[in-house]
Amino acid sequence: MRTLLKVLSFLLLLPTSITSEAQDINYARALIDTLASPLMYGRGYVNKGDSLAVSYLALQFEHWELKSFGDNYYQPFSFNVNSFPYEVNVSLNGNELSPGDEFVVSADSHSDNGIYQVKTIKQKTFLKSQKLKRIEKQNHSGFYIYFDLKPDDDKTKLVMPLVNSFIDENPTDARGFILPVNSIWWHVWAKEMKQKPSTAVKIKSNAVPGNLKTISINVKAEYLDNHIARNVIAWIPGKTQPDSFLVVTAHYDHIGMMGPKALFPGANDNASGTAMLTDLARHYSLPENHHDYSIAFMAFAGEEAGLLGSKYYTENPLFSLEKIKFLLNLDMVGTGGDGLMVFNGTSDSLRYDILKNINDKNQYLKELRIRSGSANSDHYYFHEKGVPAFFLLTFSSEHRFYHDIYDTREALPLTKYNEVFRLITEFFNSI
Ligand SMILES: [Zn+2]
Numbered sequence: 001m002r003t004l005l006k007v008l009s010f011l012l013l014l015p016t017s018i019t020s021e022a023q024d025i026n027y028a029r030a031l032i033d034t035l036a037s038p039l040m041y042g043r044g045y046v047n048k049g050d051s052l053a054v055s056y057l058a059l060q061f062e063h064w065e066l067k068s069f070g071d072n073y074y075q076p077f078s079f080n081v082n083s084f085p086y087e088v089n090v091s092l093n094g095n096e097l098s099p100g101d102e103f104v105v106s107a108d109s110h111s112d113n114g115i116y117q118v119k120t121i122k123q124k125t126f127l128k129s130q131k132l133k134r135i136e137k138q139n140h141s142g143f144y145i146y147f148d149l150k151p152d153d154d155k156t157k158l159v160m161p162l163v164n165s166f167i168d169e170n171p172t173d174a175r176g177f178i179l180p181v182n183s184i185w186w187h188v189w190a191k192e193m194k195q196k197p198s199t200a201v202k203i204k205s206n207a208v209p210g211n212l213k214t215i216s217i218n219v220k221a222e223y224l225d226n227h228i229a230r231n232v233i234a235w236i237p238g239k240t241q242p243d244s245f246l247v248v249t250a251h252y253d254h255i256g257m258m259g260p261k262a263l264f265p266g267a268n269d270n271a272s273g274t275a276m277l278t279d280l281a282r283h284y285s286l287p288e289n290h291h292d293y294s295i296a297f298m299a300f301a302g303e304e305a306g307l308l309g310s311k312y313y314t315e316n317p318l319f320s321l322e323k324i325k326f327l328l329n330l331d332m333v334g335t336g337g338d339g340l341m342v343f344n345g346t347s348d349s350l351r352y353d354i355l356k357n358i359n360d361k362n363q364y365l366k367e368l369r370i371r372s373g374s375a376n377s378d379h380y381y382f383h384e385k386g387v388p389a390f391f392l393l394t395f396s397s398e399h400r401f402y403h404d405i406y407d408t409r410e411a412l413p414l415t416k417y418n419e420v421f422r423l424i425t426e427f428f429n430s431i
Contacts (some may be wrong), residue, residue, distance in 0.1 A: 022283060023421035025414060028275040031060070032334070035252065035271035036409040042264040043271075044188065044256015045083035050229055050301060053252045053274075057232045057299050060278050064285040066234035066297065069318040075231040077312040081190040081305055082108060086220035088259030090201055092178075093209050094216070100184065100262025100405040102207040105219050106200040107189035115216045116175055122148045126159035126166075140172040144201075144215045151182040151205050167200050174198060178215060180205035185403040186264060188255050190305035195223055219259075229253070229301035231309045233318060236284050238294040245319065246428055247296045247327040249310065249378050250277040251303030255403060262405055267412040269402065272334030274299055276421060283425065291428065293325060300378050303331075310378035314385050321382070326351065326431055327389035328424060329379035336416025337396030339367030340423075344383055344390050346372045351388065351431060358426045364419035369395075394420060 034040070034056060041049030058073045066073075088105060090097050097103045119140055125131050147163055149156045167177050176199040184204055189195075199219060232252070238244065250273035254266025265271075281297045283289050296319075302308030314321065340359075345352040345368075356368050373380070379389040398415060401407040 022425060023418050024279055024282065025417050027282065028279045028417060029414065031275035031278055032267055032271045032412065033409050035274060036265040036267035038263055042256040042266060043252060043254040044264070044304075045081050045224060045227060046085045046257040049256050050253050054230045054232055054301070057252060057274070057278065061232065061234040061281065061297070064282050066236060066281055066285060068234055073232050073234050075233055075313065075316070075318070076228055077231070077301075077309070078226040078228050079190050079302060079305060079308050081188060081224050081227050082195055083222050083224055083256065084219070084258045085222055086259065087218050088220075088262065089216075089218040090203075091216040092203070092207070093211070093213055095209070097203065097207055099259055100186070100264070101204075102184070103201055103203045104184055104186045104258060104262075106196065106202070107187050108191070108196045109199040109219060109221055110195035110197060111220045112176065112199050113218045113220075115214055116142065116144045118146045118178065118212050118215055119143045120146045120148050120212065123150070123155060123159060126162045127155070132162070136171040138172050140174040143174055144176045144178055145172070145174045146178040146208075146212050147180070149180055151180055167198075170198050176200065176215075176217070178203060178208075178212070180208050183404070186255055186258060187403060188304045190302070190308065195221060229309065231301055231313055232299040233296065234281065235294055235296040236281070236290065238292050239290050240292040242294045243323060244293045244325045245296050245323050246291065246293050247298060247324050248277050248280055248330065249298045249300060249327060250274045250330040251300040251309065251378055253301050253304055253309070255304050264403065264405055265408050267407050267409045268332045268334040268399060269407060270303070270331050271409070272332060272412065272414070273330035276330050276333055276417070279421065280424065295428075303378055307375065307378060307380055311381045314381040321385055321387050324382070324387045327379060327382050327387055328427075329377055329389060329391040331377040331391060331393055333392060333394045333420055334412040334414055334417070335396040335399045336365055336394035336420060337398050337413070339369055339395060340365045340416075340420065341369045341371050341393045341395055342390050343371040343376065343393065344373040344379060345370035347383070348388055348390070351390070354430050355390070355423065355427050358423055358430065362422070362426075364423050365416055392420070
């Protein structure tokens with residue numbers, strides 16, 4: 001695979017040698033095409049997809065002759081994570097559903113293989129506590145429970161906390177659960193607690209037959225103990241103040257695959273941010289663009305599993321966190337038609353004003369939207385430790401796919417890629 005990656009890298013590096021633009025959208029596009037291709041298995045925990053992305057990024061860093069802090073660019077760490085490398089099939093009343101499109105199994109699911117009768121619990125049951133108590137005393141072992149709810153209905157929103165705790169506590173000892181939803185999305189399970197002894201299946205409401213009697217399920221899950229993941233980290237020494245660092249971060253991992261058929265490519269989340277980070281590394285590696293400050297590029301693992309790579313880094317930094325003058329985290333920057341969100345903007349109004357002035361002057365993005373800090377991406381643990389940091393995320397109606405099989409390279413518009421890139425380099429020149 002390394003040879004194949006080398007060939008891919010060589011091919012995509014060709015156009016960059018003839019461009020004089022600051023940013024190189026062709027290079028970024030080629031990076032995204034590879035990172036979000038089926039070859040990378042959704043950069044998760046099936047077929048070592050995350051590890052393939054690591055090798056590929058390291059080849060890019062090598063090509064641009066970036067420095068490493070130790071012997072290599074890798075910072076390994078480990079965590080436990082559930083994965084679905086084998087078959088994941090579900091049929092209702094004998095009709096097979098399409099994985100990733102019509103259903104997902106809960107990320108904490110264990111293996112299950114069989115045909116089960118379905119018991120239905122209606123929405124109104126959850127509105128009447130006496131009725132719910134009676135049901136909770138029943139025994140449903142060997143059955144799947146179907147919650148007959150209209151997704152996104154006001155009453156459904158009201159009862160969802162009860163439904164979720166019914167699934168969590170499983171008072172009737174059911175074999176599993178079927179939950180109708182309007183849109184299918186997935187995530188990663190990497191908690192200390194192992195797989196759940198029951199399986200919850202989310203199914204697109206229009207794929208649930210009117211008279212649901214049986215579910216046939218064949219899921220084989222594999223819980224990976226101490227899965228080794230790697231952050232990929234490089235830097236370029238500053239010309240005049242090498243002891244002060246600007247830092248660019250982006251997570252390269254995504255949620256992988258649910259069985260051999262459902263691939264979650266994660267083009268926007270976060271092949272886009274990883275590509276921009278790598279393109280910035282290319283830009284600053286060129287002698288004419290060397291910055292006064294040192295610049296570190298940190299591509300993090302395990303973000304989708306709970307910000308694990310960046311958390312590990314802040315607990316085991318490769319240079320003192322106090323040397324970081326500013327950090328920009330890029331997560332989902334492949335759109336931008338409507339604008340750019342700046343998380344943590346409220347905690348550093350001085351830097352936010354600098355960013356905003358650059359944008360206003362150049363009319364790069366229609367709108368910058370200031371947001372407070374939150375634990376929604378890799379800037380979080382840095383900010384908690386006092387590192388000044390923004391998290392940038394583009395938004396628009398052009399591409400709303402998120403954690404689903406449709407967040408593909410073909411669908412990603414890169415509408416404001418050049419503008420966001422220039423905003424960042426001008427910002428780095430102004431702080
Ligand atoms: Zn993300």
